[in-house]
Amino acid sequence: MSGSSHPASLQKATRAAPSTARPQLPSIDRLLGLPSVQALVTRFGRTPVVNAVRDLVGNARRSTLQGAKTLQADWSDAAVASALAVALAAAAQPSLRSVINLTGTVLHTNLGRAPLPDEAIEAVATAMRGACNLEYDLAAGTRGDRDDHVTGLLRELTGCEAVTVVNNNAAAVLLALNTLAARKEGIVSRGEQVEIGGAFRIPDIMVRAGCRLREVGTTNRTHLADYANAIGPKTGLILKVHTSNYAVQGFTASVDERALGALAAKSGIPLMVDLGSGALTDMTRWGLPGEPLPQDTIANGASVVTFSGDKLLGGPQAGIIVGNRELVSRIKKNPLKRALRADKMTLAALEAVLRLYRDPDSLPSRLTTLRLLSRPAAEIRELALRLLPAVAGALAGRAVVSVEDCRSQIGSGALPVESLPSASLCMRPAKSGRGEGRALAAIERAFRELPLPVIGRISEGAFRLDLRCLDSAADEVAFTGQLGALASGK
Numbered sequence: 001m002s003g004s005s006h007p008a009s010l011q012k013a014t015r016a017a018p019s020t021a022r023p024q025l026p027s028i029d030r031l032l033g034l035p036s037v038q039a040l041v042t043r044f045g046r047t048p049v050v051n052a053v054r055d056l057v058g059n060a061r062r063s064t065l066q067g068a069k070t071l072q073a074d075w076s077d078a079a080v081a082s083a084l085a086v087a088l089a090a091a092a093q094p095s096l097r098s099v100i101n102l103t104g105t106v107l108h109t110n111l112g113r114a115p116l117p118d119e120a121i122e123a124v125a126t127a128m129r130g131a132c133n134l135e136y137d138l139a140a141g142t143r144g145d146r147d148d149h150v151t152g153l154l155r156e157l158t159g160c161e162a163v164t165v166v167n168n169n170a171a172a173v174l175l176a177l178n179t180l181a182a183r184k185e186g187i188v189s190r191g192e193q194v195e196i197g198g199a200f201r202i203p204d205i206m207v208r209a210g211c212r213l214r215e216v217g218t219t220n221r222t223h224l225a226d227y228a229n230a231i232g233p234k235t236g237l238i239l240k241v242h243t244s245n246y247a248v249q250g251f252t253a254s255v256d257e258r259a260l261g262a263l264a265a266k267s268g269i270p271l272m273v274d275l276g277s278g279a280l281t282d283m284t285r286w287g288l289p290g291e292p293l294p295q296d297t298i299a300n301g302a303s304v305v306t307f308s309g310d311k312l313l314g315g316p317q318a319g320i321i322v323g324n325r326e327l328v329s330r331i332k333k334n335p336l337k338r339a340l341r342a343d344k345m346t347l348a349a350l351e352a353v354l355r356l357y358r359d360p361d362s363l364p365s366r367l368t369t370l371r372l373l374s375r376p377a378a379e380i381r382e383l384a385l386r387l388l389p390a391v392a393g394a395l396a397g398r399a400v401v402s403v404e405d406c407r408s409q410i411g412s413g414a415l416p417v418e419s420l421p422s423a424s425l426c427m428r429p430a431k432s433g434r435g436e437g438r439a440l441a442a443i444e445r446a447f448r449e450l451p452l453p454v455i456g457r458i459s460e461g462a463f464r465l466d467l468r469c470l471d472s473a474a475d476e477v478a479f480t481g482q483l484g485a486l487a488s489g490k
């Protein structure tokens with residue numbers, strides 16, 4: 001049985017069942033008339049409450065028909081109201097919820113990547129609340145172009161001529177390849193046949209873009225001559241992919257952008273570079289690892305550069321295409337652009353974030369991701385020591401809690417070999433030996449099932465919360481305020 005609570009099927013079931021053995025179930029109307037149920041109607045609305053009452057009675061009826069113990073034995077006003085309140089609250093819970101990311105990976109794809117700065121959040125709220133000049137030129141009173149809201153900023157920040165924005169960087173790569181190299185060859189080094197998580201593989205995306213992959217070089221070494229020898233009448237472009245989520249070490253060689261840019265220019269073909277992470281400013285000044293910047297890539301002769309909005313850039317999910325005016329104009333005319341275009345919320349958030357980049361000195365305090373990434377380990381350790389007594393108290397008897405140094409990952413495939421010194425709260429089950437694994441899993445689950453779920457990770461026999469991303473006083477209050485729910489033994 002499918003568990004339908006449709007009244008007709010209930011009636012049929014009632015008629016078909018033997019009438020003697022069943023306990024009497026209350027009618028739906030009687031339950032709806034109870035004062036405490038009426039109070040739920042005021043809170044949740046009539047239709048959800050009616051549906052919940054039908055489910056309650058229907059489930060009880062089904063369980064008795066199947067000879068099982070009835071789920072709802074107590075039909076008193078209070079018992080019914082409390083069962084309904086639990087069901088209604090669960091159904092009213094949004095699916096997409098805030099969590100506290102203490103996994104130690106700052107740009108965590110499964111947890112939504114970059115947290116946005118207030119400026120971006122306000123811009124999104126404004127854009128979505130009513131009409132806006134998304135594709136309307138306010139000065140001329142004529143139709144405008146949605147890309148214009150970020151074009152000036154990206155030209156200033158990257159030195160490019162033209163800009164277009166799509167849904168994510170995977171879409172940007174697909175769109176650029178399809179526009180510039182459909183039914184032609186795209187030359188890619190064997191050392192850059194990258195797979196990024198979530199089934200995005202360069203060879204596959206090229207096939208989908210209608211572009212033939214022309215591999216050159218070897219896994220560890222590719223030379224300029226390999227590219228030069230592959231160029232012919234069928235060549236559509238040279239594609240360079242930033243190997244953001246792994247490092248090739250040892251006896252290696254790859255061709256730098258400047259040399260490739262010169263070769264592409266000489267041969268009259270575009271050099272496209274997929275940068276992936278898209279740092280827009282040199283992050284080494286804040287003690288972070290260096291990443292290639294679109295402005296350098298353009299200066300080195302790339303004609304089209306693509307990167308993500310929600311990785312190191314610290315903005316919304318977006319794919320940003322910057323480059324040469326003529327090529328970007330062709331990309332914008334591709335019908336696929338219409339299918340992949342960014343919406344007004346994305347563009348509002350992206351514009352607000354890009355504005356922050358105009359004043360790099362204030363970035364660490366204003367751009368959330370940079371603030372998190374550049375947070376000193378000593379400050380995180382201090383926070384861990386401050387939280388230790390409350391967490392240890394909440395888990396008293398269940399776990400031994402300590403503060404340990406650890407290393408955070410930047411995440412989203414960025415800079416995998418680099419990690420940032422940090423500090424964590426580590427919880428080890430109080431009893432070792434048999435059942436220890438289960439106890440550890442129970443601690444992990446208890447944090448995950450808190451009202452504001454706390455996501456950490458289990459490694460080397462401990463549940464670990466890297467506190468790098470517990471960043472504001474409000475976060476700290478939210479975190480400690482719900483620790484009581486752990487102690488109540490969920």
Ligand SMILES: *Cc1c(COP(=O)(O)O)cnc(C)c1O
Pocket residue numbers: 168169170171173194196200241242243244245274275276277307308309310318319412413
């Ligand atoms: C992350 C990444 C992509 C995909 O970007 P999304 O914005 O996640 O779609 C493509 N190429 C490279 C090199 C990347 O690192």
